[in-house]
Amino acid sequence: MTSPTDRIRPADPVPRRLADVATAFGLTVASGGPSSEVLVSAVASDNRAVVPGDLFVALPGARSHGATYAADAVRRGAPAVLTDTAGARMLAGIGVPVLVADDVRGVLGPVAAWVHGEPAQHLTTFGVTGTNGKTTTTYQVDHLLRALGHRGGLVGTVETRAGDQVLPSRLTTPEAADLQALLARMREIGVDALTMEVSSHAVTMRRVDGIVFDVAGFTNLSQDHLDFHGDLPTYFAAKAELFTPARSRRGVVVVDDAWGERMAASAGVPVETVRTLPAPHDAPTADWTVSDVAPHGTGSAFTLRHTDGRELRTSTALPGGFNVANAALAVVMVLASGAAPEHVSAALDAADGLSARVPGRMEVVGAGGDGHPRVVVDFAHNTDALELALAALRPTTAGRLVVVFGATGDRDPGKRPAMGAAAVAGADVVVLTDDDPHDEDAAKIRAEVLAGAEAARASARAAGRDIVVQEVGDRAEAVRRAVLEAGPTDTVLVAGRGHETIQEVRGVDVALDDRVEARSALRARAERTPSA
Numbered sequence: 001m002t003s004p005t006d007r008i009r010p011a012d013p014v015p016r017r018l019a020d021v022a023t024a025f026g027l028t029v030a031s032g033g034p035s036s037e038v039l040v041s042a043v044a045s046d047n048r049a050v051v052p053g054d055l056f057v058a059l060p061g062a063r064s065h066g067a068t069y070a071a072d073a074v075r076r077g078a079p080a081v082l083t084d085t086a087g088a089r090m091l092a093g094i095g096v097p098v099l100v101a102d103d104v105r106g107v108l109g110p111v112a113a114w115v116h117g118e119p120a121q122h123l124t125t126f127g128v129t130g131t132n133g134k135t136t137t138t139y140q141v142d143h144l145l146r147a148l149g150h151r152g153g154l155v156g157t158v159e160t161r162a163g164d165q166v167l168p169s170r171l172t173t174p175e176a177a178d179l180q181a182l183l184a185r186m187r188e189i190g191v192d193a194l195t196m197e198v199s200s201h202a203v204t205m206r207r208v209d210g211i212v213f214d215v216a217g218f219t220n221l222s223q224d225h226l227d228f229h230g231d232l233p234t235y236f237a238a239k240a241e242l243f244t245p246a247r248s249r250r251g252v253v254v255v256d257d258a259w260g261e262r263m264a265a266s267a268g269v270p271v272e273t274v275r276t277l278p279a280p281h282d283a284p285t286a287d288w289t290v291s292d293v294a295p296h297g298t299g300s301a302f303t304l305r306h307t308d309g310r311e312l313r314t315s316t317a318l319p320g321g322f323n324v325a326n327a328a329l330a331v332v333m334v335l336a337s338g339a340a341p342e343h344v345s346a347a348l349d350a351a352d353g354l355s356a357r358v359p360g361r362m363e364v365v366g367a368g369g370d371g372h373p374r375v376v377v378d379f380a381h382n383t384d385a386l387e388l389a390l391a392a393l394r395p396t397t398a399g400r401l402v403v404v405f406g407a408t409g410d411r412d413p414g415k416r417p418a419m420g421a422a423a424v425a426g427a428d429v430v431v432l433t434d435d436d437p438h439d440e441d442a443a444k445i446r447a448e449v450l451a452g453a454e455a456a457r458a459s460a461r462a463a464g465r466d467i468v469v470q471e472v473g474d475r476a477e478a479v480r481r482a483v484l485e486a487g488p489t490d491t492v493l494v495a496g497r498g499h500e501t502i503q504e505v506r507g508v509d510v511a512l513d514d515r516v517e518a519r520s521a522l523r524a525r526a527e528r529t530p531s532a
């Protein structure tokens, strides 16, 4: 996890007059008027990230008001503060100009974009939203853009890439102040295309205000994050906002689920639709359709065909039908940006399709076939993703399918029993362990998942399937035992944390990388029984 002070920002920012910021956004002055010589060269909404010249934006938060940290921001060199009226009341006598906006969170993005010279307007920008597939799809878009000769920038759950600068991510979608600084740096180093994940939190919390995406993509919607959005329609509405003229110029929507059909129908921008599954009989014809899916290396080959006759055949290296959907979405998004179809086809052929590996997404740690089980690490951490990840691995598992997973603490407890049931429905051996408990009691989380698993196990038994369900709280031990006890034709899926290297347990960051634990257990097997 990176600290708030780690952020990618321009090396040579262009200072702007604070008075011009106040005028441009109609900001009132609470104290210490913005005299003409006060200059700002960037924006920060966390005092710990402030360097001299940063306009500190003190936001109201759920845990505290940013104005609490303004004095330290000024000590670090912030020449002025922008906040709301509540914050201004806390900052009397702070000794620097204090600008006031009624909706300071709403103005932050546009102010940061303005201070940095509207960097997004100088990049071709791609934003992907959806419950699952955002990370995978953005890696595929970036991979294709680079194959087409672009200098791509990538922002998402796993990492932030600006040219050769790479930082692990704290958030899937950064706060607006950090995001605009990042885009300004990208522009400064000649990046010409930005691909990023747009979480529903980010839209609701105005983090991408100040950007109008050239192409917005939608993967799917299923139950997740309802602890934040409250219910599915509200969650959908947050994502639907991305497909409005204020936030994007055009969209590409996967219509494999009803929410996708609804997204396409309600979009306020031109949208192309992509269908990768057989259409329900009354479904509208999609603009793009996937067909002729066939095994191809570790993933699938497929044909993408438009109603106007255009078609191309390509592949993805990532297993599972859902990764065909992600790959198809990625290709159509790049085509929707105006890339010439012949260039896209040639680039795909030269790159052997969308061969991008995505850290922690169906990442093969042990290929199997060497006397040891296949071991795959995936990020599936909700019911839909878990079902699909298990279904993706079942056809190529000759022996038993083993799943090691848990549920995240402090997130959407409603999905826990369903995840337990999904594991029993899709696997032969279920090893229930901890994910990131955060501040919740880990045993309580496991019990809630176990309740769903045991209920499903009873009905599986009645149907003649005897599923093994084990509970091993310590995740490293759970991975180790699952790999050591698996047979040579089994597959072990370790799901839920993917690329993550820190397990948050009651405020303590425990170093834990599922891939490292799985590799260690495979080595222990090899030492125990030399491969046949």
Ligand SMILES: CC(=O)N[C@H]1[C@@H](OP(=O)(O)OP(=O)(O)OC[C@H]2O[C@@H](n3ccc(=O)[nH]c3=O)[C@H](O)[C@@H]2O)O[C@H](CO)[C@@H](O)[C@@H]1O[C@H](C)C(=O)N[C@@H](C)C(=O)N[C@H](CCC(=O)O)C(=O)O
Binding pocket: 045, 046, 047, 048, 058, 059, 060, 061, 062, 063, 064, 065, 066, 067, 069, 170, 171, 172, 173, 174, 175, 199, 200, 201, 202, 205, 225
């Ligand atoms: C629900 C949510 O998104 N909360 C975010 C929000 O927290 P908050 O409103 O409680 O803010 P706060 O901690 O009270 O701080 C208030 C203000 O003081 C500032 N501050 C705070 C502390 C300090 O020492 N100095 C300082 O300046 C903060 O930067 C903030 O501007 O603002 C904080 C500062 O930017 C974020 O760190 C925090 O994200 C938390 C950590 C979080 O877990 N967010 C998750 C839910 C999230 O955003 N997830 C999505 C992906 C979801 C998915 O698809 O899986 C994401 O885009 O990552």
Ligand SMILES: Nc1ncnc2c1ncn2[C@@H]1O[C@H](COP(=O)(O)OP(=O)(O)OP(=O)(O)O)[C@@H](O)[C@H]1O
Binding pocket: 130, 131, 132, 133, 134, 135, 136, 137, 157, 172, 197, 219, 220, 322, 323, 325, 326, 360, 361, 362, 378, 379, 380, 381, 384, 385, 386, 388, 389, 498
């Ligand atoms: N199109 C899809 N439909 C359903 N499940 C998917 C899809 N793509 C990926 N998944 C599953 O969801 C998991 C998360 O995938 P990915 O990280 O690409 O999505 P994400 O939306 O970025 O997730 P997060 O926002 O939590 O980072 C994968 O590990 C896989 O199990």
